Amino acid sequence: MKELRNFIGGTWRDPRGLKRFSSMNPADGRETVADAPLSGRADVDLAVEAARSAAPAWRTLPAPRRGEILYRAAQLIAQNKRRLGELVTTEMGKVLPEGLGDVQEAIDIAYYMGGEGRRLQGETVPSELPNKDCKSQREPLGVVALVTPWNFPIAIPAWKMTAALICGNTVILKPSSETPACAAALVEILAEAGVPPGVVNLVFGSGEEVGEYLMSHPGVDAASFTGSCNAGERLERVLAPLHRPLALEMGGKNAIVVMDDADLELAVDGAAWGAFGTSGQRCTATSRVVVHERVYDAFVSRLAERAGRMRLGNGLKPETEVGPVINERQCAKILDYVRVGKEEGAKLVIGGERITTGELQHGLFIAPTIFAGVKPTMRIAQEEIFGPVLSVIPCTSFDEAVSIVNSSRFGLSSAIYSRDVNITARAEKEFATGIVYINASTIGAEVQLPFGGWRHSGSGHPEAGGKGGAVEFFSKVKVIYRDYSGRLQKAQIDREA
Ligand code: UN1
Secondary structure (H helix, E strand, O other), X not given: OEXXXXXXXXXXEOOOOOOEEXXXXXXXXXXXXXXXXXXXXHHHHHHHHHHHHHHHHHHHOOHHHHHHHHHHXXXXXXXOHHHXXXXXXXXXXXXXXXXXXXXXXXHHHHHHHHHHOOOOOOOEEOOOOOOEEEEEEEEEOOEEEEEOOOOOOOHHHHHHHXXXXXXXXXXXXXXXXXXXHHHHHHHHHHHHHOOOOOOEEEOOOOHHHHHHHHHOOOOOOEEEEEOOXXXXXXXXXXXXHHOOOEEEEOOOOEEEEEOOOOOHHHHHHHHHHHHHHHHHOOOOOEEEEEEEOOOHHHHHHHHHHHHHHOOEOOOOOOOOOEOOXXXXXXXXXXXXXXXXXXXXXXXXXXXXXXXXXXXXXXXXXXXXXXXXXXXXXXXXXXXXXXXXXXXXXXXXXXXXXXXXXXXXXXXXXXXXXXXXXXXXXXXXXXXXXXXXXXXXXXXXXXXXXXXXXXXXXXXXXXXXXXXXXXXXXXXXXXXXEEEOOOOOOOOOOOOOO
């Protein structure tokens, strides 16, 4: 078991108080993975102070030099990929190939953001007046608070930290209490890569006591949160009077549309991977499939057959395809949705129960679950479940499919399987989500483009790279006009008519 401490001002420190909490292996509740401090407000104050004092030197270090530190971090994460991937699997439960993917995403973003150190573009545009320059440039926000979830315990902290750091901010990370060891391992690597003391700080503790206090701290300039919709909406209210930049990534109710001309085998692969990969615990997980009535029965029976064959187990075992869910509370919530689905009149085709036999008895395993005959308005088709539960909804046309896909308060990702180029082109335009996949599942975003949801899925400040991505959130734009005419020139006024 790992004994963790907070990381403040470049040193690993015990908190002021004595309270602690543990993270467990969800595949085997008898195994405690780590033990971490349940910090209090005084610890947050210290971390904010450390981040503030480190800020001036970090923001003035040239961005390409900050980038070099991120390259070193990327190399170190890559050297430790196996160890970190196994830690992800042990502490969070996802199967090892996905644990390694989680780590790979951190490597990718560290290289990407390292490269941003030589871009961080502003713009230069012509002036309407002679002998005058117009340009914009990016400046850091200052001290940023980052609160991250357990489902991508390496990748999401890496998305946020690397973007914040390259822009010249100093950071305080409050990771999920389900995955403290993953966060500590990543922060340890950043320190080893040469991030100076106080530039990255890590404070463990509860969302209410530490997370919210941190994000609304007077010494913090901006905050970024990924997690549940309820928590995000609460933060929006609490932080509104403070008027500070706030990025929220929240839930999803992501749909795949399967048209009657689709490659059905490919669509089954995509639905199984999207719905049951990571045990459905991605914000991009597929939780609805909208299937054309002409292929509906064939699709449901093939998918059920596939789901029935998926092997549940400890994600470290090579034969495991579906790992556990994160904790008892989530397990109970998922099973409650199964009850709701049955009561609403959907047909439970397969799964729907916790497996408590054999090797699985000590873990939190829920069988891949499929409901058929789901109506778009049912709760199981509207609410985020965050587990391996898939609702299959029939439709009679592409237009109907579009209206079902868009009849959600969420708008993170969507997908369509069809061989008709005209139909897929229309899907591209008409699906109202931040990410649209054509002939691929709803998961699998890459770091070089923005990652973010519409409507209740996010606040409109996407993560990751690309135009409109995280660099734009973690920096502010300053516009500079330089007049070298040596006389008073008046914009909009100095002209003939
Ligand atoms: C998440 O779902 O919480 O696109 C993040 C994907 C991953 C990131 C998912 N690259 O599924």
